[in-house]
Amino acid sequence: MLTNDDVLGDEIPHDQQVRGHAQFPGSHPVSLNRDNLQLLRQRYYYATWKADGTRYMMLITIDGCYLIDRSFNIRRVQMRFPCWHNKGVGGMSHHLTLLDGEMIIDTLPDSRKQERRYLIYDMMVLNNEPIIERPFYERWKMLEKEVIEPRNYERHNIYQGRNPYYRFDLEPFRVRRKDFWLLSTVNKVLKEFIPKLSHEADGLIFQGWDDPYVPRTHEGLLKWKYAQLNSVDFLFEIGSDDREQLFLHERGRKKLMEGNTAEFREVSDPPSSFSGKIIECSWDPDRQVWVYMRIRTDKSTPNDINTYRKNKDGQQGPPAYKFSTTEVTDIANWLLCSRSR
Numbered sequence: 294m295l296t297n298d299d300v301l302g303d304e305i306p307h308d309q310q311v312r313g314h315a316q317f318p319g320s321h322p323v324s325l326n327r328d329n330l331q332l333l334r335q336r337y338y339y340a341t342w343k344a345d346g347t348r349y350m351m352l353i354t355i356d357g358c359y360l361i362d363r364s365f366n367i368r369r370v371q372m373r374f375p376c377w378h379n380k381g382v383g384g385m386s387h388h389l390t391l392l393d394g395e396m397i398i399d400t401l402p403d404s405r406k407q408e409r410r411y412l413i414y415d416m417m418v419l420n421n422e423p424i425i426e427r428p429f430y431e432r433w434k435m436l437e438k439e440v441i442e443p444r445n446y447e448r449h450n451i452y453q454g455r456n457p458y459y460r461f462d463l464e465p466f467r468v469r470r471k472d473f474w475l476l477s478t479v480n481k482v483l484k485e486f487i488p489k490l491s492h493e494a495d496g497l498i499f500q501g502w503d504d505p506y507v508p509r510t511h512e513g514l515l516k517w518k519y520a521q522l523n524s525v526d527f528l529f530e531i532g533s534d535d536r537e538q539l540f541l542h543e544r545g546r547k548k549l550m551e552g553n554t555a556e557f558r559e560v561s562d563p564p565s566s567f568s569g570k571i572i573e574c575s576w577d578p579d580r581q582v583w584v585y586m587r588i589r590t591d592k593s594t595p596n597d598i599n600t601y602r603k604n605k606d607g608q609q610g611p612p613a614y615k616f617s618t619t620e621v622t623d624i625a626n627w628l629l630c631s632r633s634r
Contacts, residue, residue: 295398295409297345297396297397297398298588301370301396302369302465303369305367315365316365317365318350319509320508320509322498322514322515323510323511323514324515325499329512336502336513337501338502339474339499339502340476340497340498340500340625341414341474342482342496343498343516344412344471344494345397345492345494346396346397346412346492346493347395348363348394349361349362349395350391350392351391351413352389352391353387353389353391355388357370357371357372358374360396372468373447374387375446377439390416390419390440391416391417393413393414393416394413395414396411397492397493399492410466411466411468412470412471414500415429416436416440426506430502432506433470436470441468441470447459477626479497483618496517497621498515499514499516500514501513525541525583526571526592528569528572528595529568529571530569537564538550540595541595541598541601543597555583556583556584558585567585567588571589571593572588573585573586
């Protein structure tokens with residue numbers, strides 16, 4: 294059975310690994326709340342579903358493709374990405390193209406067969422040419438034209454030939470560009486599109502249509518999650534006195550979250566086996582405790598306390614997103630109506 298925690302690709306030699314304390318440069322969204330809601334009215338936004346998978350950047354070179362996770366672990370995968378420079382089969386390949394996306398697991402509805410798929414939603418470098426200053430809509434269109442279309446074209450021609458020189462079907466995962474839609478479709482995305490997905494989704498992403506690519510925290514990139522799927526990533530530790538502790542980060546250092554406890558339900562392993570690991574937890578309002586969901590193998594640090602505070606519902610209690618599903622739909626419709634006046 295495939296899981297999001299599976300380790301993909303081959304380990305690269307130690308002397309080729311990034312040394313020091315490298316930080317994942319990917320753009321990170323902030324939660325939609327009543328303070329940043331005005332951005333949706335002031336700027337032009339598109340929406341997409343928030344896939345519940347594993348975040349990876351992909352670096353494509355002529356020597357191979359490399360997956361970079363949020364802990365800056367780098368592993369090599371066998372993939373092929375031809376360019377349009379020569380439209381004949383066997384043309385040139387991408388070199389130093391950097392993509393951003395999410396690895397998900399699709400479960401086919403009929404056969405229940407699982408397939409791993411990389412959903413690409415952005416591109417920062419195209420064949421050694423930085424494009425982060427270009428607006429998102431240009432990068433998104435270039436992604437389809439320069440990365441997806443040449444790959445599909447060559448794959449189609451190889452399948453038509455008698456002597457295929459490359460087996461796309463043996464690659465470790467499939468690749469596609471992620472879709473984005475107008476805000477007017479939010480209701481349809483929530484009620485029709487997401488329920489029919491063959492992989493897990495936990496909310497929406499609102500992307501500024503003319504935004505540049507902003508490394509790390511991007512205050513203009515907004516996320517919204519279903520209330521029941523709201524979660525926080527803690528560092529879980531068991532102290533010398535066997536006390537179970539939850540930590541977040543504050544100014545780059547561990548901060549003990551006094552008064553917060555976690556329950557490990559429906560797991561056979563003892564809590565001690567989770568000590569020293571980043572665990573994703575959801576909030577149980579009835580018992581007033583955090584409930585273990587999974588280990589975040591793709592992360593080496595917990596959430597920052599400022600992120601936690603921004604999502605807090607009042608002065609006490611857990612982080613909570615400010616809008617229900619109905620409210621998000623109403624907000625999108627209201628924004629569209631206000632623009633048309």
